Amino acid sequence: MILRPATPEDLPRLLPLVASYHAHEGITSRPDQALADTLLGLLAHPDRGRIWLIEQDGQPAGYLAIAFGYSIELGGREAAIDEIFVTPDHRGKGLGAKALTSFLDWAKHEHLVAIHLDVAPDNDGARRLYARLGFESFMGYELMSCLLPSGIAPEGH
Template identity: 40%
Template sequence: MPTVTFQLVTLDTLNTLIEFMRQFYAHFNYALDESKLAAVEQLLQRPDYGRIWLIYYDQQPAGYIILTFGYSIEMHGRDALIDELFIDGQYRGKKIGEQTIKFIEETCKQMGMHALHLEVEHENIGAHRLYRRLGFEEHERHFMTRWLE
């Protein structure tokens, strides 16, 4: 039976991550620029900000997940955000996303996190179904951003 495993990204595996990021960003027509790559490098240097894992399916790189950390009074203290989750197209439909979310939930519990958040594109119906099935709830709020740069 194929196994799903996770490996923290290091400088040795950074190129694999970047290639997956290029696919992810192209899929959603996002720009992958130097500032985003610099943020990845900063995250690798500051594990107190979050973690990045490559996802392997039967020992083959199949995607990645980026988890960042925060703190919220409303969420009872430390919380985490699944900032990006990407599974290569050839590996979708194999329950890798579900196993990845369960891995992240356990990791967050071990780290003392009280809540786990994620964002999903409105049109990504498959992801919506998966996340609801795994216990994620929608809020009657709008995620808003004010860029500070």
């Protein structure tokens, strides 16, 4: 398994992966150009976040996307895992765990102070994986969101 930074040239490889993840999660699909523009918002602006391709034997097996933030409470730059996806034919082989472990090593090297993610309450497998890698509920807080008109509609989630 290789976790490598994606570049704008990887957009044709990323688009079907993101579309597959969104279909898997029941997220309303967006026009290809709108999705491409969103991905380029990270790929062309690494100060906002990063996307990595998860590859197995030279083929795309998934991706990991993060967005940066800054925490006064925690004392510095942090990141949220926005999406992580492993294709169905590559699941159950430990690629997600390996990708997350590689990402966490990168995050420590970058001196990030925290990594956040959200997970569905009924996704027991992901919860076990995340807990094994050191993720836990933060002071009992629950993620709440206010989706603004410029984003996608709430029914798309």
